[in-house]
Amino acid sequence: MIGIVGYGTQIPRYRIKVEEIAKVWGTDAPTYKRGLNLNEKSVPSPDEDCITLSVNAARNAMLRAMIDPADIGAVYVGSESHPYAVKPTGTIVSEALGACPYVHTADFEFACKAGTEAMFVALHLVKSGVVKYALGIGADTSQGAPGDALEYSASAGAAAFVMGAKNVIAELIDTHCFMTDTPDFWRRENAHYPEHGGRFTGEPSYMKHTAGAVNAILEKTKMKPGDLDYMIFHQPNGKFPVQMAFSLGFKEPQFRHGLLTPTLGNTYSGSSPLGLAATLDVAKPNQTILIVSYGSGAGSDAFIFKTTEKLLEIRDKAPLVRKQLDEHLMYLEYGQYAKFRHKILKPE
Amino acid sequence: MEVAKHWRETPERYRLEAGKCSKCNTIVFPQRIICPECGNRKFTTQSLSGKGKLVSFTIIRIAPGGFEDLAPYAVGIVELEEGVNILTQITDCNPEDLKTGDPLVAKFRRINEDGKTGMIYYAYKFVPDAGL
Numbered sequence A: 001m002i003g004i005v006g007y008g009t010q011i012p013r014y015r016i017k018v019e020e021i022a023k024v025w026g027t028d029a030p031t032y033k034r035g036l037n038l039n040e041k042s043v044p045s046p047d048e049d050c051i052t053l054s055v056n057a058a059r060n061a062m063l064r065a066m067i068d069p070a071d072i073g074a075v076y077v078g079s080e081s082h083p084y085a086v087k088p089t090g091t092i093v094s095e096a097l098g099a100c101p102y103v104h105t106a107d108f109e110f111a112c113k114a115g116t117e118a119m120f121v122a123l124h125l126v127k128s129g130v131v132k133y134a135l136g137i138g139a140d141t142s143q144g145a146p147g148d149a150l151e152y153s154a155s156a157g158a159a160a161f162v163m164g165a166k167n168v169i170a171e172l173i174d175t176h177c178f179m180t181d182t183p184d185f186w187r188r189e190n191a192h193y194p195e196h197g198g199r200f201t202g203e204p205s206y207m208k209h210t211a212g213a214v215n216a217i218l219e220k221t222k223m224k225p226g227d228l229d230y231m232i233f234h235q236p237n238g239k240f241p242v243q244m245a246f247s248l249g250f251k252e253p254q255f256r257h258g259l260l261t262p263t264l265g266n267t268y269s270g271s272s273p274l275g276l277a278a279t280l281d282v283a284k285p286n287q288t289i290l291i292v293s294y295g296s297g298a299g300s301d302a303f304i305f306k307t308t309e310k311l312l313e314i315r316d317k318a319p320l321v322r323k324q325l326d327e328h329l330m331y332l333e334y335g336q337y338a339k340f341r342h343k344i345l346k347p348e
Numbered sequence B: 001m002e003v004a005k006h007w008r009e010t011p012e013r014y015r016l017e018a019g020k021c022s023k024c025n026t027i028v029f030p031q032r033i034i035c036p037e038c039g040n041r042k043f044t045t046q047s048l049s050g051k052g053k054l055v056s057f058t059i060i061r062i063a064p065g066g067f068e069d070l071a072p073y074a075v076g077i078v079e080l081e082e083g084v085n086i087l088t089q090i091t092d093c094n095p096e097d098l099k100t101g102d103p104l105v106a107k108f109r110r111i112n113e114d115g116k117t118g119m120i121y122y123a124y125k126f127v128p129d130a131g132l
């Protein structure tokens, strides 16, 4: 049996409400809140980035995995906000965890799918027997251009998963991928904000790839939507994943716990992985969980996990997602937010 | 900051690694060559828990270069469970709300950077211990 042996998350303490952003751009907050099913989003402190969120999430995962960091054979971090263009995020994360020097590391990039790519490779390396434990992390501190619809949702957070073959808390049942070349969203090197390909958003991108991955993995595992206890889709807003879930035959109790967007926003590479962590926070042993990511460009990774009795033993060794999401929040005004996110032009 | 100096201090900055005197068990942070208590030169490495209490602090309102975006922020001395005192920045809080004796915990954070194209420096900072 291989699968998840530990998981952990980190969500910043700062939040900004949709009203606060709408006030600045003269838009109608209730329309955005209803349209996106989103009330507020997390904002990284100026001293947080993809690397710090990854390290802090991974440390929480290690509290649950209870393994020697020297036994981690691979560290993969998926993000679209790696702080360096050249110099890996993974080396800093590995060093901070104490996994160096006998460790393989790589940084993944695939818009919002990079986190599950890291998890996919980590799981299959463990399955192949090449490494004893592998860490897969999804982390982002993403930016939407000021005034763009993405500014209401682009947020920050990270989820880390230690994969292994001993003391598994969620067994990997199967994986599947669905990918095509679709130009729905991109950011060029040195561009500060991303751009989207208008008509490619939604139907031909998110919907098609998510549905493609769901149908493929259900067929491969001979399961039906009703056979799964929980499901998590990528959450660019609070609306797409809900529409998608209903259209594929899932019901609200299956996605309720993993749907974090209304108060978290879109954490990009951290999005579906954080939803998985929140679901592991509430799942009972022997329950099945489907997680399907989506990354622009475009593709979806699908996984089915089955929880074990071990989950209950390790769950309380690190903070729960809902606690990080709901407690000790600090709300920002737009001016502070603009400073935090370096949106204010200062003299060099 | 100097790239090489930061790199040398990675064990302390990234993992809170301290030295434990093999003779009298005194814990020194950062690591030293000679034990200040007994003069012994042999140490074992021990990672500190990162949990402690706020002993004293001040609030920085006029920040030095590279820290402007964080002002106002607190810098204080934290006494760790192991008895070691650490001078550190305290983040994720309104500094006006801090009180001596507050429980704090270490988190991995960005400390500074050499401009927009230089190295980014990471290390521990402390935050109020709310189990997050």
Ligand SMILES: [Zn+2]
Pocket: B021, B022, B023, B024, B025, B026, B035, B036, B037, B038, B039, B040
């Ligand atoms: Zn001594």
